[in-house]
Amino acid sequence: MTEPASQVPAEADGAAIPDKTPLTNKERMTIGRVSMPEQEGEVRAQNFGEVNLGLTYQLAMMEAERCIQCPKPFCVDGCPVRVDIPRFIKFLRDGDLPSAAESLLGDNALPCVTGRVCPQESQCEGVCIRTKKGDSVAIGYLERFVADWALQNLDQLPKAHPVLTGKKVGIVGSGPAGLTAAGELAKKGHDVTVFEAFHAPGGVLIYGIPEFRLPKDIVQAEVDRLVAEGVKIEVDAIIGRTYTVPELREEYDALFLAVGAGLPVFMNVPGENFKGVYSANEYLTRVNLMGAWSPTSATPILHGQRVVVVGGGNVAMDAVRTARRLGAAEATIVYRRSEEELPARKEEVHHAKDEGVRFELLTAPEEVIGDENRWVTGLRVSSMELGEPDKSGRRRPVKIEGSEHIIGCDLVVVAIGTRANPLLTGSAPELKVNEYGYMIADEYGMTSMPGVFAGGDIVRGAATVILAMGDGKRSAQAIDSWLNGVWPPVSADAKEPEKAEAAAG
């Protein structure tokens, strides 16, 4: 068994580690990448406990030695929130956990979250110099190690005492973009209130990402830390209904709208309204936010024996792995392209396979089949082959005529994406949106309403936690500049570097 990060040896407290001879880069290059200790596939498919157990102190120290401290680190450029990765790893390597934590938290408001859910392989780790000759430094694992240590040793971190500015900022949505912006703005001394439509803050971190990938007490602890820094949170507040944007604009000196892309997309095939067809949003919200994984939960959930999840992204993987844990003997991903195009993180696909999830690739749904009582009994599908690349650059799936067949199932979960929710924008006609209902924001995140900024999925379309956090961080810089009467902002941190590329994410 591995020991949790909290139980680090006594010498890890503070900088009281004995001097040791630094390794040469050549020596560092000989150390192999650490493996994340995890629950066994068959065991964890039966429980909701976290899959990745976290590095031990020894494993983390060994991995930290693998970083060669590049003078021009690519990893920082690969990070949407520009965490100074070599810096926190250097402190860790030196055994100075408080400094490592302070450095990391200074750059990233939610490191416990990103250490668990970021697609590191396509960001920091993807560009790590060590990938040229083998495996990258396990940056995500080290981030999680330091962040988890910080969460349990808050007393060892210096308290920030920002000078209060008296400026009020309203943030709509308490997901990754909203929370990140809240943390950054509170650090600058602004009076921040976050509005959340649900009864608990966290957005997708709470209702969407399952417990086994991101424990809810971790999210709560990150929120608690922001509240301790002075951020106020108002739950049960639906902007567009409880309050309107113009009303909030009158009360606050600036607004940041980060409501996410809330509406589920359905397949638009016959039989979709049969009993036993869920959107991934509903399925995951019932299980995660409402706690329906527990047999005594007040909120019900249908427990399928044979569950089909349509889609190939992270949400689809979350749903199918949840189905296994709720007792599905068969849990199958139906995805219309091939394994190569699966948009999910590699680790999620690997974890799903370990847990016995089946993959029906190059398969597209045609119709939901039901019995005489309109309960789902199967999904009629067609096999596909890949044709010419489409606009996204991925090869377009083309139906193979005569390949129709039925996959027997008693539950279908649709995880093929989300779109913009018009609830908020409908209450503020001044807010310009594009043809799909997403808000239009300039390179500083400002919308068509002066002083009203927006970021995350409601601007870029369904993307990742970390891209939303990047928006939150940049918009916070821009908002701070706006509040100080400096416009356009001088700081380069307030501007989106590659807007076009990010939009494709």
Place this chain on the structure above:
Amino acid sequence: MHPVVEREQLSPNVVRLVVEAARIAKVRRPGQFVIVRKGPGGERIPLTIADNDPVAGTITLMIQAIGASTTELTSLQVGETIQDVAGPLGRETDLIASGHAVCVGGGVGTAVLLPIVKALAENGVKVTSVIGGRSKEWVILEPELRACGDVVVCTDDGSYGRHGFVTQALKDLLDAGGVDAVYAIGPVPMMKAVSEMTKPYDVETTVSLNAIMVDGTGMCGGCRVTIAGETKYACVDGPEFNAHDVNFQELADRLTTYRSFEQQALARQADQEAKGACATTEVKA
């Protein structure tokens, strides 16, 4: 936290609660609803706002005890609290501005109907309410509706008012002519029957759909209903729709999704109460 400031038992299983919710009391419109959650671990329940008092900062909820969660809510006493009241949600009722409206309420649907009747009467519309129940003790809100216009009461057993279903009384009114709009709220079979009845008369008919919901903001899609062949969300596109466009069969069917869970939850609740009673007895002994 939202304290209960008033409680009244309207029928054997319907309770009227007046609850503090200042912001919602200020902005709510007829036809809108809230989602309430009694406390940690509780279910999110959509409930129509029957009335509001912007000065006192309160809203009125009428709750029918059907499942475990609604039974918990109906047993709340004055001074006790509801942790979460989110809203107002949904679109406001499309009210006619003049003429004669017939408002049909069945069971707890009568409570949902009341704010519409009040708003119509305030618009100067002539309102005839037709309300029904199994027997006399199940008829609710008759005096409140009478303050806004005529009321025809129907009971299934004839113990009060007319003997029979609300649809028969409605038919008489339609035959008499001069009905400009019908608003019908109640169990799905009743709304379906009303819809089928008004269609040949070509009278605009509005119904309020009590689909299963989680968030109430369009996020989960659980409340999807088919309206004129198109999928709509009752929470954001409704809850009220043109009755003649509604696929009632599908709605009735989807409402049965969790029937077995509801029965289990009620059994668990009864079991716990029984255990609680035993424990009390032991202490006393």
